[in-house]
Amino acid sequence: MKNLTFAVAFLFSQIALANDFLPSVIYKLDARFTHHVIVVEKSTHTLYLYQYDEPLPRLLKKYQIATGKIIGNKKVQGDKKTPEGVYFFQNFHSAEDLIKKYGETGLIYGAGAFTTNYPNIIDRMQGKTGGGIWLHSTDDDSRVQKGLDSRGCVVAIDEDLKDISQYIDLTNTPVVIVQDLAFLSEATWQTNKEELLGAVESWSKAWVEKDFETYINSYSPTEFTSSKGGYQAYKRYKRAVFARDDKPIIDFRNISALTYKNYAVVTIEQDYSSDVIQDIGKKTLYLKKDENYQWKIVFEGFQKIKEQSNIAFTPSMRFFETVAKKKEIANDSGSI
The missing domain is CATH 2.40.440.10 (L,D-transpeptidase catalytic domain-like)
Incomplete structure (x- = not known):
């Protein structure tokens, strides 16, 4: 009887662990x-x-x-x-x-x-x-x-x-x-999530409001790299962009956040519209913590997408259905 009681207690403790602790590498997923x-x-x-x-x-x-x-x-x-x-x-x-x-x-x-x-x-x-x-x-x-x-x-x-x-x-x-x-308590996990997403929100808000100093402070001055060059080249480029008279309309949605040790990868659906550019795409940010434990962007990429999609992803065997169809076609000699 004691063994049964112990087994039941252990089972419930494992269920509690599964519910109360969360993976340290996943902080936010999205539908898109x-x-x-x-x-x-x-x-x-x-x-x-x-x-x-x-x-x-x-x-x-x-x-x-x-x-x-x-x-x-x-x-x-x-x-x-x-x-x-x-x-x-x-x-x-x-x-x-x-x-x-x-x-x-x-x-x-x-x-x-x-x-x-x-x-x-x-x-x-x-x-x-x-x-x-x-x-x-x-x-x-x-x-x-x-x-x-x-x-x-x-x-x-x-x-x-x-x-x-x-x-x-x-x-x-x-x-x-x-x-x-590693698994974290929900309280610790939530704190980490807020720190990371807070840094991303500060960056996106500064961009929308053309707050150059806050925006550029979101990037690592020692590690950031881009197609425009390093931090200083990017800073000059963005200062010129922010100095334009136009005020772009930028919408951010479908944010995800994943981490591995000291770096994070954040993806965002970005809808940008200005007098010069209009596009929708997937922005990918790589961030690392600096010596003051503040998240800073070290790289950002952008991939254009055709249009906003409201169709939810549906799991299917599409990769192997294609293979099966090819074999079916190859084996079908036709009928009379």
Whole structure:
């Protein structure tokens, strides 16, 4: 009876932990771009799938995976380590595509592979090298049971990769890779969230109101880089833009915020309209904390999108349905 009481108490304590503690890498998701996020914990070889929900992210599913043969954070090409950080899925390669490109070697990727943008801007700032970090399956499921078995990729069994693929939206869905996934109390998590989103709100408000000093103070004077050059070049460029007589109308919506250790990645749907420019797109901010623990922007990117969409993302087997249809067409010789 005592054992049963202990088991029940333990079960309820685990439920309480799941409800009261939140992942330290996810602070906000959104319905447009970051409707789902994949979190890979290397130490336990677990892939967590989280879904956008308000007010808190919701854990949807968990899967077993394998990672690089060598423990540690990837630094150079060929070190067989899985990188850690915030990345985005870029493209999908079907099994057919992989076999065409790599021959029989392509079989090791199983049903298909999703590429990532490793090395990201933070990795490049740190001098990291290498590439070809994918989420893929395998032609030998026993590899996943080994845990440490890839050359740096994240590997799932075929069935799981197909299930995970339903929630991937190329160039939008992030994957956060960590050695150990930390969980925070809701109070601490909320404080961290407010600090990060507060810095982003200060930046966006200053831009709308053409408050140049507050705006430019949102950027790191020592680490910021852009297509315009470093901080000083960007400062001169923006000072000239702010000096124009026009007052642009800027709308920000669908904000997401993810972190890895000392940096954060924030994505925003940005609708900008002025006498000179009119466009809608996805703004991506990379931020790091300075010596005073203040979030500062170190890089920003912008990707135009055709128009605002109010259609909610719907999970589907679209990546593998396409493959199945191709095979069906190839095998159909017609009928009389």
